[in-house]
Amino acid sequence: MDKYTYLIVGAGIFGSTVAERLASAGNKVLVIERRAHLAGNIYSYTDKETGIEIHKYGSHIFHTEIDEVWDYIRKFMKFNDYVHIVDTRHNGRLYPMPINLDTVNLLYGTDMNSEEAKKFVSEEAERDRKKYGIVEPKNFEEKGISLVGEKLYTVFLKNYTEKQWNMPATKISAKILSRIPVRFSHDNRYFMTAKHQGIPMDGYTKIVERMLDSENIQVKINTDFKDIQNDLPENIKIIYCGQVDELCNYELGVLPWRSLRFEEERTENGLGESVINEADKNVPYTRTHDYKYYQVHQPEVIQQKISYIAREYPADFEKGGEAYYPVDNEKSAELYKEYVKLAKNKYPNLILGGRLGAYQYWDMDVAIKNALDLAKELLHEHDE
Numbered sequence: 001m002d003k004y005t006y007l008i009v010g011a012g013i014f015g016s017t018v019a020e021r022l023a024s025a026g027n028k029v030l031v032i033e034r035r036a037h038l039a040g041n042i043y044s045y046t047d048k049e050t051g052i053e054i055h056k057y058g059s060h061i062f063h064t065e066i067d068e069v070w071d072y073i074r075k076f077m078k079f080n081d082y083v084h085i086v087d088t089r090h091n092g093r094l095y096p097m098p099i100n101l102d103t104v105n106l107l108y109g110t111d112m113n114s115e116e117a118k119k120f121v122s123e124e125a126e127r128d129r130k131k132y133g134i135v136e137p138k139n140f141e142e143k144g145i146s147l148v149g150e151k152l153y154t155v156f157l158k159n160y161t162e163k164q165w166n167m168p169a170t171k172i173s174a175k176i177l178s179r180i181p182v183r184f185s186h187d188n189r190y191f192m193t194a195k196h197q198g199i200p201m202d203g204y205t206k207i208v209e210r211m212l213d214s215e216n217i218q219v220k221i222n223t224d225f226k227d228i229q230n231d232l233p234e235n236i237k238i239i240y241c242g243q244v245d246e247l248c249n250y251e252l253g254v255l256p257w258r259s260l261r262f263e264e265e266r267t268e269n270g271l272g273e274s275v276i277n278e279a280d281k282n283v284p285y286t287r288t289h290d291y292k293y294y295q296v297h298q299p300e301v302i303q304q305k306i307s308y309i310a311r312e313y314p315a316d317f318e319k320g321g322e323a324y325y326p327v328d329n330e331k332s333a334e335l336y337k338e339y340v341k342l343a344k345n346k347y348p349n350l351i352l353g354g355r356l357g358a359y360q361y362w363d364m365d366v367a368i369k370n371a372l373d374l375a376k377e378l379l380h381e382h383d384e
């Protein structure tokens with residue numbers, strides 16, 4: 001243990017980026033991961049028989065506007081030209097998502113042009129705002145209605161969001177809905193503003209394996225921080241990418257998260273596209289993934305009859321379960337702050353990082369950007 005300057009807890013994309021940067025500057029780094037595999041929630045593996053890359057924790061599409069991140073990640077992997085497109089099913093019919101001109105025309109059975117649709121949606125919103133007497137929207141429901149009117153809101157936002165959070169939209173904060181991106185064009189790209197997007201050609205796990213492949217890094221999987229914390233040298237710096245409440249033995253209570261459950265199926269009845277959202281209440285899952293459609297660089301994988309699909313069910317989070325989305329409200333933000341203080345007292349050499357440690361939803365590019373910034377900070381300290 002004495003030879004390591006840094007211990008990274010968690011071999012997700014955040015921890016692995018920090019490890020790679022520190023090691024390439026000559027530091028000895030120990031990376032531990034309690035799961036039996038690397039890569040955290042971006043872990044994927046190839047099904048040998050079909051060549052389909054299965055995203056174990058749900059679809060992951062790499063997209064970013066940050067050049068630094070795009071340049072960095074491509075040192076470890078080539079990306080294909082996949083462009084993400086999503087449909088939402090409502091009453092057995094598919095609608096482009098995010099809402100665009102086609103979504104509006106299909107839902108209302110109209111044939112409006114861009115200007116007509118813009119005027120129409122704003123009139124719908126105005127009418128329904130008055131109907132419900134909404135002046136300053138007090139919750140998600142009021143905000144949704146006042147932005148696009150009751151019909152578009154109910155069909156495409158209300159039921160989906162209530163399924164996701166397992167609570168009525170009137171109890172969800174208006175803050176999480178700053179705007180609803182309605183496009184009055186036929187553009188159906190999900191990440192319309194992403195400067196770069198794609199899927200890693202050899203899969204996500206290989207990115208992390210390549211990052212950690214250094215003589216300065218030792219990796220131990222199936223190893224929990226709890227199991228080694230008493231054997232650590234006093235001065236080792238710890239970058240902890242796990243949950244802070246767990247680290248502190250839940251002394252102040254449990255930080256709330258939402259969880260997910262995936263039901264996987266090998267089938268000849270694929271989706272014909274990579275993701276379909278389920279808008280309706282009577283369908284208990286929120287999305288279905290059909291992973292082969294990400295492999296646009298391997299047409300033979302897409303053209304085969306077999307698909308690997310996964311239905312994504314929202315689930316309540318229980319202590320020790322899989323944490324997916326932080327429940328962002330004032331109470332949880334306060335509790336998180338208290339935990340950060342407690343952790344700092346208990347472990348003066350510990351830095352909390354990654355989406356779990358920061359108690360934030362981060363896309364991969366944000367996780368990488370934050371990791372690059374942290375590594376720069378640490379290396380700067382080291383130089384001084």
Ligand SMILES: Cc1cc2nc3c(=O)[nH]c(=O)nc-3n(C[C@H](O)[C@H](O)[C@H](O)COP(=O)(O)OP(=O)(O)OC[C@H]3O[C@@H](n4cnc5c(N)ncnc54)[C@H](O)[C@@H]3O)c2cc1C
Pocket residue numbers: 009010011012013014015032033034035039040041042057058059060061062063223224225226241242243260324325353354355356362363364365367
């Ligand atoms: C359903 C879903 C879909 C997503 N899709 C996209 C997408 O399309 N595009 C995108 O950019 N982002 C997407 N994301 C976000 C992406 O998953 C995250 O940005 C990324 O996983 C963050 O990496 P991380 O290293 O911070 O965390 P993680 O990947 O969670 O890594 C943390 C690691 O720490 C380990 N760990 C925790 N505690 C301990 C301990 N005590 N001891 C040892 N190890 C420990 C965990 O096992 C885990 O492997 C999605 C997220 C979800 C939930």
